[in-house]
Amino acid sequence: MRVLTDTNIFILREDNSVVSENLQNLLRILNKESVTILIHPISKAEIKKDKDKDRKKVSLSKIETYPLLESPPNPIGDNEYLTVVGKPKNSHDINDNIILYSVYKNAVDFFITEDRGIHKKASKLGIEDRVFTLDEALTTFEEMFKEFQPPYPPAIAAKKVYNLDVNDEIFDSLRDEYDGFDEWFIDISKEGRDCWVHFNSDESIGAVLIYKQEDDIIELKDKTLDKKKRVKISTFKAKKTGFKIGELFLKLSIEFALKNNATEIYLTHFSKPDDHLVELITDYGFSYVGKNRRYEDDVYLKELNPSKEDLKHLFDSDGPVKVAKTFYPHFYDGTEVNKFIVPIRPEFHHRLYVDYKGRQTTIPEFSNEFIIEGNTIKKAYICNSVRINMNPGDLLFFYRSHDVKELTTIGVVEKVFIDKNKEDIIKIVGKRTVYTNKEIEEISKKRTFVILFIMVFHLPKSIKLEELKKANVLKAAPQSIINVTDKYITIKELGDINGRFTFD
Incomplete structure (x- = not known):
């Protein structure tokens, strides 16, 4: 997704106001979702004309980290467009028409500006739903990229990893299995990694599942799995047994992945003989795909968007119950x-x-x-x-x-x-x-x-x-x-x- 941003939006960052805070929140959302934020070359040229050298320097520093829209379309010769937007009154009006033309010609998906004149022109062109004020952009993109949280029982809490006690007994076995566990825990805490956790009555951890969304390759010992939008279950541990917490965590993870449009969900695990976790996840469609190249633990992956052919093939060979389990919730x-x-x-x-x-x-x-x-x-x-x-x-x-x-x-x-x-x-x-x-x-x-x-x-x-x-x-x-x-x-x-x- 490509979002063109007017420089007047960035200049507002100089003010200590709610608008500035909204912009920070908007940029955080767009950066997290790897949305490309662009500046139109004409907007940058306008700033360079500012006679106030100090203000110009500050303004340019605000936009230097963002790429310019490459080879932007020019409305010269597009009489239909120019007729709708109207005859320009001054050079500023001309520049507005050129910038808006990038939206009109689909060089970008959306445009964010506080210029009311541009919004009026966008309405005349019928592209008003793609031209936002800052507040509209924040509201729209918050909703668009909202992370879905599946409903979970009160005994489970959604937490940030940095709110967990790394010295809790539940992490002892993981510390034994993974060299550098404590360093890893610090790293994922800094990332703001999420988890679901059950606390015992003494506030110790009875069960925890740490997860993250990612869009990256998976490096195995003998092959590499292509980049896809996946949910990785980083840690899946239940010390409290007999309460079917494993099934609950699995259900929450799959529902979270589906609602957040992931195509696969996977975890890594040092498998043991008669491994209960392996039995559980393979019963619901996780398959062994190889060993992790770095740690040599086993990687298990579940496809969340099986083809109709895959579903039918399993149905023909093993029947509808096997389909419901393996490709749950299909x-x-x-x-x-x-x-x-x-x-x-x-x-x-x-x-x-x-x-x-x-x-x-x-x-x-x-x-x-x-x-x-x-x-x-x-x-x-x-x-x-x-x-x-x-x-x-x-x-x-x-x-x-x-x-x-x-x-x-x-x-x-x-x-x-x-x-x-x-x-x-x-x-x-x-x-x-x-x-x-x-x-x-x-x-x-x-x-x-x-x-x-x-x-x-x-x-x-x-x-x-x-x-x-x-x-x-x-x-x-x-x-x-x-x-x-x-x-x-x-x-x-x-x-x-x-x-x-x-x-x-």
């Missing part, structure tokens, strides 16, 4: 799988989907406690239902009953169990379920339906019961699981499901 939604609406009571929805919009946080969560089943990607749902022909790969649309009365979430069936006793159900669901032993005992007194599934994501647009009825998807609020295969296209449209994540 899924197969073609005719070979059925689609079901599954009603779920608010109290169970609350525990199963801790990141759902508008959810009220519980008191234990404020004390850094986890709702374990809320951390998982693989979840379990138990209900009393009539016998339904449900198979692995089928799609589930969870309908939150009683209060909001809307379809909220998509899942892919992994396994289905019917008519199991309490002991068997407990063994099957493990820590995936939202139900207590007592609740399982009560449910298992009737015909029991146990569904193990992979949560894909919440619907971009939840679908209210009234919408479902109006679209003839439902006649009334569902009381049990309903097959809606023939209504899926309608649900897909109403829920604004992005076809990027589906294939048939």
Whole structure:
């Protein structure tokens, strides 16, 4: 992206004012995103005409670090353009017309100026959406380059690395594995590197994931991976076990990468025999691609934009469940799988989907406690239902009953169990379920339906019961699981499901 900047913007930096602060923020954003900031040669020539030598020297010093727009187009001979902008009144007007012509002819993407006359001309030309004041530019680029943060439970905090204690026990093993760990920690602190962290009750670190966005090559021992926009998981460590924090971190990382338009996500790791982390990440599509050239640790990478051909190839060889795991959160939604609406009571929805919009946080969560089943990607749902022909790969649309009365979430069936006793159900669901032993005992007194599934994501647009009825998807609020295969296209449209994540 190329942004032309009027020199009057830079001259404002001399003032100790809010405008100057806004410019500093704008430049920080543009520099971080590697946006090319350009100065028009005529703008520089105008400064050189300043008779105040001291002011001229200062002004020129403000723009010397920015390149000039190369071979800028000249409007001489473009009668249509000159007619619209009007006859120039003076040399300053002529220069404004030449500078604005660079936007008009698409030599640059945007132009930032405080000159109201230029803004009026831009409006006449129909390019006013590409010509900003400083405040407009700051607002626009802040929104354009805003880093998306996925919703995370209260037990997780988003922190800067420099706010962590480098001497915390959780870093001891990393210090043993990596020579120069402390120097590296200082470097990433200076970078302002981000992390997600869980603190124990004594303020020690129970789990931490340090990450960064990058656009660089990956140097392996035997090859080099091309430059791409990636998210690198620099550190992935959980000392606190049994809470499915690994799955939670993985979910947050993938969602963060997707929302910030990364094409791949990767991490480096010194693998060990029976390595739990390797088992976890490979289950969700991370593949070993080689050894890091510098440290010789293993590099695991996940493709976030698989082609339809890759998805179909895996589907043909291993089926829809393998697709949902390997290319999570992509899924197969073609005719070979059925689609079901599954009603779920608010109290169970609350525990199963801790990141759902508008959810009220519980008191234990404020004390850094986890709702374990809320951390998982693989979840379990138990209900009393009539016998339904449900198979692995089928799609589930969870309908939150009683209060909001809307379809909220998509899942892919992994396994289905019917008519199991309490002991068997407990063994099957493990820590995936939202139900207590007592609740399982009560449910298992009737015909029991146990569904193990992979949560894909919440619907971009939840679908209210009234919408479902109006679209003839439902006649009334569902009381049990309903097959809606023939209504899926309608649900897909109403829920604004992005076809990027589906294939048939």
